[in-house]
Amino acid sequence: MQEVIVGRVEGATVPKLTIEVQACIEKELWPFYRQFGGKPYQPDILQKAAAEIEELCRILEGEGVTVCRPDVVDFSKDYKTPDFEVPSGMYAAMPRDILMVVGNEIIETPMAWRSRFFEYTAYRSLLKEYFKRGAKWTTPPKPQMGEQLYDNSFFKEEYNGKYITTEFEPCFDAADFMRAGKDLFVQRSHVYILVEAHEIVTNMFGIQWMKRHLGDKYNIHVLSFDDKRPMHIDATFTMIGPGLIIANPDKPCHQLSMFEKAGWKIVEVPRSVVSDQPPWWMSSKWLSMNVLMLDPKRVLVSSIEIPTQKMFEKLGIECIKVDMSYANALGGGFHCYTTDVRRRGTLESYF
Ligand code: NVA
Secondary structure, X not given: OOEEEEOEOOOOEOOOOOHHHHOOOOHHHHHHHHHHOOOEOOHHHHHHHHHHHHHHHHHHHHOOOEEEOXXXXXXXXXXXXXXXEEOOOOOEOOHHXXXXXXXXXXXXXXXXXXXXXXXXXHHHHHHHHHHHOOOEEXXXXXXXXXXXXXXXXXXXXXXXXXXXXXXXXXXXXXXXXXXXXXXXXXXOOOEOOOOOOOOOOOOHHHHHHHXXXXXXXXXXXXXXXXXXXXXXXXXXXXXXXXXXXXXXXXXOEOOHHHHHHOOOEEEEOOOOOOOOOOOOOOOOHHHHHOOEEEEOOEEEEEOOOHHHHHHHHHOOOEEEEEOOHHHXXXXXXXXXXXXXXXXXXXXXXXX
């Protein structure tokens, strides 16, 4: 990896517990989000998380990677569009959710959480700079995010097989995609329970938009998993390098055979060692597998996740250990906090 964007937690605000947020986080966390939604996270928590991210940047630079950062934005301001109103934004901590790099193109994804609607503002200085340096800069149609994008009957019954997002307009998060050369893999996310043999903040309209936009040069494959709250693929099925994937044993992939047929190795990840999660920890403990590969032989991994480190060592991959405990609690791991902008290599086909 030659260049990476690392997100920042400064200005981070607890998102309001709108229906699309409810669909993605465990019910036990709802009281926290109900109480604090729209307010900044506690300053001491943010300071500790920011210090971890600064250290992450320092380590990346020490490994020879150029690090770029988004602007500091105060996300606690409320906003209103003709279609919706929310008491605040959220953060610019996770560039992986909003920025997708495909070749020399950087795509600013439309997303589906209303609290994340204006998140792109934090990245605009960087995107203008990339454009000046020759990148193709694309913004797919911005969703209106009115009532029609969300299925209000979603919570009427538990495990109902519905998606929280409708097909009213395209929406997708970059983190529902992963790419291996000419092949992109995507899950349809924000469903309350697994829908049999179906793709699961990403709807089919969004996936179709991407298919048509990228054209014949790339293949988009839709994946699905045993996952009742799919949102972002990178703590479920993480690509480690050509021919190697680490997989979440609790969320088996339904299309494993296509990887096996292509000769890929799939390795199950050991469980995380995290025991206590604070009430604002919005992701699962599987952030332990949300790692960042610097190249096929070097990985950034949480310093406390010894079983995961051992798994990598057995695979002949060197672990660079970084403390991410406070940063993890804001909803992401190394992969979420970063978007790799430039890597060495040529465009290959692995399938
Ligand atoms: N929502 C998923 C992915 C987070 C990166 C999880 O909590 O495991």
